[in-house]
Amino acid sequence: DAKTTQPTSMDCAEGRAANLPCNHSTISGNEYVYWYRQIHSQGPQYIIHGLKNNETNEMASLIITEDRKSSTLILPHATLRDTAVYYCIVRVGPTDSWGKLQFGAGTQVVVTP
Amino acid sequence: KAGVTQTPRYLIKTRGQQVTLSCSPISGHRSVSWYQQTPGQGLQFLFEYFSETQRNKGNFPGRFSGRQFSNSRSEMNVSTLELGDSALYLCASSPDGGSGNTIYFGEGSWLTVV
Numbered sequence: 001d002a003k004t005t006q007p008t009s010m011d012c013a014e015g016r017a018a019n020l021p022c023n024h025s026t027i028s029g030n031e032y033v034y035w036y037r038q039i040h041s042q043g044p045q046y047i048i049h050g051l052k053n054n055e056t057n058e059m060a061s062l063i064i065t066e067d068r069k070s071s072t073l074i075l076p077h078a079t080l081r082d083t084a085v086y087y088c089i090v091r092v093g094p095t096d097s098w099g100k101l102q103f104g105a106g107t108q109v110v111v112t113p
Numbered sequence: 114k115a116g117v118t119q120t121p122r123y124l125i126k127t128r129g130q131q132v133t134l135s136c137s138p139i140s141g142h143r144s145v146s147w148y149q150q151t152p153g154q155g156l157q158f159l160f161e162y163f164s165e166t167q168r169n170k171g172n173f174p175g176r177f178s179g180r181q182f183s184n185s186r187s188e189m190n191v192s193t194l195e196l197g198d199s200a201l202y203l204c205a206s207s208p209d210g211g212s213g214n215t216i217y218f219g220e221g222s223w224l225t226v227v
Binding site (some may be wrong): 029030032034035036041042043044045046049052087091092097098099100101102103104 | 117144145146148155157158161162163167168169171201203207210211212213215216217218219220221225
């Protein structure tokens with residue numbers, strides 16, 4: 001399985017952009033990068049996913065490097081409600097990955113006033 | 114569109130008992146997967162069902178089982194409960210569970226075993 005490496009924690013000032021890095025140096029060509037976040041005691045919330053191209057939605061932007069070995073999740077204007085654990089996940093190959101997300105420890109993001 | 118619904122939200126059971134948790138996926142989603150979350154082990158994949166068949170399975174003992182009904186609703190069962198089964202159990206659904214699909218989670222069922 002392709003593995004991901006994320007910083008354990010990071011702080012961000014409210015109103016500023018939060019840039020969350022993720023390394024996935026062993027990613028294969030058909031493996032997607034997914035980002036989820038989990039606010040304490042709630043189910044994980046889907047943020048965004050991508051294969052090769054950069055992606056943007058109403059929550060965030062996902063920047064994937066050309067070699068696909070790393071990516072960055074960008075929360076453009078962090079709010080206190082963005083305080084959560086953020087998970088970067090690489091989905092393994094098509095048949096092994098039915099319904100399966102392999103979560104690591106994630107990055108604890110704390111947004112401060 | 115309603116999200117993934119899990120019931121019950123909280124429950125307390127005694128060691129040795131069994132428990133059944135229920136999950137209603139997002140309308141139109143045919144893949145349902147289950148996860149266990151504990152402080153020590155984090156989020157771990159239990160199994161995935163599609164069209165009433167288990168299609169993928171994590172590394173859990175046989176005490177953990179599940180099923181899916183023709184309307185895609187799913188249940189998971191844990192028999193002979195142990196203290197270590199205390200956890201947040203999460204259900205997730207996606208259109209077909211394939212890579213590239215978005216997987217959406219419910220709020221979970223908190224199980225405490227005493």
